Amino acid sequence: MTYTPETWPIGAALLNFTGVTADGRDRTLAGPGAWRQTLREVRLAGFDHVDLTDSWVRAADLDASGRRELLNTARSYDLSFSDLAVTRKSVITPDEEQARRNMDYTKRAIDAAADLEAPMVCVGLHDPFTPAQKEVTWFWLAEGAEDVETPENRDKAATRFRELGEYAAERGVSLSLEMYEGTFLGTADSSVQLVTAVDLPNVGLCPDIGNIVRLHREVEDWREMLTKMLPYTNYWQLKNYFRDYDPATGSYASAPAPLALGFINYREAIGMAIEAGFGGPMCVEHYGGDGLTVTAANRDYIRDILRAKLPEDQPA
Template identity: 60%
Template sequence: MSWTSETWPIGAALLQYPGTLPDGTSTAMADDAAWSDVLREVRLAGFDHVDLTDTWLAVGDLPAGRLRSLRQLLREEGLGVSAISVSRRSVVDHDPVTAASNVAYSYRTIDAAVELGVGTVCLGLHQPLTADQQAAMWFWHEPGAADPDDPEVYRHAVTTFRELGVYAAERGVALSLEMYEDTYLGTADSCVRMVTDIGLENVGLNPDVGNLIRLHRPVEDWRTQFEKMLPHTNYMHVKNYYRDFDIATGAYFSAPAPLELGFINYRAVVEMALDAGFAGTFCVEHYGGDGLSVAARNRDYLRTILAAKLSLRRETAAREPEPARVP
């Protein structure tokens, strides 16, 4: 697919919308009007795509009739879907019963993607927030659940993702695996290893380097991380953070930042992505404050960069001499 800077799909994440109703039940139980209010607010923020983040709405739990209602609401609002992002439903959760339930949910989400006409489902290995994480100002200030250093568990993760990938490929859906600390997708090297071991064309990476840059610990340089992962990337969550390090005390600092103001230089990242042949969709995320407005700012920033980079590529191509004709 050949996109322009204006048509490139950039979806709004729905992290800022609660996944439960006031009575504590899932938003899957909400009526059409409640769903429509959220989708309309996204549209009024200038978006033409949305990431159906399942922290807001677990589409894998919707019956067929409700999926049809959601598809109609999206159509009425003029919104495409950049992807469906599955959050904190690890297929190797520490609880085997939960892990099995998460696998089943992943299959149902792929089916929902087919029903909604969505081409990408984003999966990961991050687990639910711990009590300490929920109590922290920012959850990444506290360590979360980590995948074990166990070859058998790793192989099970690879096998499960491969089986999900085959199922998705048969239905015309791509899977994207999200980078997340302390999991088997926790470093650039481990992400590349995982997707290589899976070995399917429709299973790629979501190099969400922001998940690591915000940590209060040493992390690999963001440029090196992207260099390793972009050749395998088929979807991108993009967000940024302020990051600082006090060499005297060894203390790290991080806080959410608009895309152009944070530690990662996304002008460089976009150029690297285009050089690597990236043609997937984007999802703009932001934690804290008015997340939707910051996401809209991030979207506009991305379009400005894409306009510049794509224009430069066209100009370069136009200057290149035509191949000599063989007489």
């Protein structure tokens, strides 16, 4: 499918909305009454697509009836689902029983995507927060769990993503592998190596370079990361950060920023993506503060760039 600047699916991430209701219920199981307010706010912020983050509602844990209710609730606000995001459920986590449960959960998420008419499921290899990550202001300031670098572990990741990709293809769904530090998707080269090892047409990359730029250490140049990953990209989570480095002390600093103001030049980055032939859904994310308002501004900023970068009177 091709898009114009106005029709390109740019989903609102729901990272800033909790998975627990004010009275302590699991929002997933609480039903439409617990979903409407968030979806109403997303629509009033000008979005027509939602990136269904499972920290808000776990579509994978809804039965067929619950999924129909979720789809109908979204439709009542003229919203569509551009993606389902499976977060912190690595299929190669060291606990093999948990890894198998994560595989089963991801397959249910793929089923849910088909039922919710979402074309994409975004998956990764990052694990739940460590105790240290739960204590700091921003979780990326503390070290998280990391993949053990062995050929066997890397092969396991490729094999399991291939199994999920084949499962998804049977249901008309694509998979996108999210870039994230400390995993086999933690660098551009490693990400390309993994997605080419999977070697399926419906499995691509999500070059979430914001996950890397925010780290308090030396990182890859964002332009070089995109140059390597964009040819394999089928979905894109976009966020930005202020980033600073003091050579006198060796210290780094970072904080969330609107797309237009941060370290990554997204006008250039989106131009690179268009030149590389990217035409998949996007998702705008932002941590802290009123994330919905910031992401709404990010969406409008992206559409302005698309108007400037796409050929006149010609969709992507």
